Amino acid sequence: MDQKTLAYINMHAVIGALENLCELDPEAGKLMTNQKPVVVAWDVAGGPKATLTFANGRMRQDTGILPKHHLKMKCNSCAQFNQVVAGTANPVPVPKGGGVAALKFMLNDFKSLTDRLETYLRATPEALADPAFSTISTKLMLNVIGVAISQIGDYDPVGKFSAKYITDGDVQISIKDDLGVTIRVKNHFLTTIKQRPETPSAIMEFESLELARALFDGKVNAMSCIGQGQIVMGGKINMLDNVNRILDRVPLYLAS
Numbered sequence: 001m002d003q004k005t006l007a008y009i010n011m012h013a014v015i016g017a018l019e020n021l022c023e024l025d026p027e028a029g030k031l032m033t034n035q036k037p038v039v040v041a042w043d044v045a046g047g048p049k050a051t052l053t054f055a056n057g058r059m060r061q062d063t064g065i066l067p068k069h070h071l072k073m074k075c076n077s078c079a080q081f082n083q084v085v086a087g088t089a090n091p092v093p094v095p096k097g098g099g100v101a102a103l104k105f106m107l108n109d110f111k112s113l114t115d116r117l118e119t120y121l122r123a124t125p126e127a128l129a130d131p132a133f134s135t136i137s138t139k140l141m142l143n144v145i146g147v148a149i150s151q152i153g154d155y156d157p158v159g160k161f162s163a164k165y166i167t168d169g170d171v172q173i174s175i176k177d178d179l180g181v182t183i184r185v186k187n188h189f190l191t192t193i194k195q196r197p198e199t200p201s202a203i204m205e206f207e208s209l210e211l212a213r214a215l216f217d218g219k220v221n222a223m224s225c226i227g228q229g230q231i232v233m234g235g236k237i238n239m240l241d242n243v244n245r246i247l248d249r250v251p252l253y254l255a256s
Helices: 002-026 026-030 078-084 098-121 130-153 159-165 209-214 222-227 238-246 249-254
Strands: 038-044 051-056 058-063 071-075 092-096 170-176 179-186 189-193 200-208 230-236
Touching: 002 026, 002 051, 002 058, 002 078, 002 098, 002 130, 026 098, 026 179, 038 098, 038 230, 051 098, 071 078, 071 098, 071 238, 078 222, 092 098, 098 130, 130 159, 130 170, 130 179, 130 189, 130 209, 130 249, 159 209, 170 238, 200 209, 200 238, 209 222, 222 230, 230 238
Parallel strands: 038 071, 170 200
Antiparallel strands: 038 051, 051 058, 071 092, 170 179, 179 189, 200 230
């Protein structure tokens, strides 16, 4: 497993999923007690850089370090950042104006948010028995997996090999009558957009939330579902073949 790839997945797929958590789960926004916007930048040496803005019960992630941040969280390497996400290391906080309040926010509200996110992403069978919980968990997983595909295609050595054979265009990965994500390919570089494309070059669609959940949990076989028409694939099949090769590597990283 490549530490740089894992760092990009942790930053954009996992931490980035807080955007969706706050949209899908009414209780998530209530965990943020800040009265004023809090802007926190993450600076990982040799790896991802992103800025998180928390305001009005919502979170927004921007790629790169925005100049108007209150606190910068620095990590000396991708491996250290991955340890921070795993809870076995700490970043170096560099406060600016409003930095003390931002640090307090990270120690309290941010931790509460990430703990709640983990309950959805590492859901127990008992929790998934609740239909409302299962729906939110499955929607979050689709977004996380969609973003992880792009990070693996862009940074993982094996994933990059498959990305070399993907032509420019938009691949739609979706759940019927529900949400979907776009894997946008340009010059063999992959970017995930958390909505369906207007004109997809290729489509992979699950027939239901329940089927998507079963696939994410490894309870059903994808090829069997395709044969039974439960997963519909169309458009440029060569694009889907190579995206699926990248998708096969997602569990290696998300299980870490």
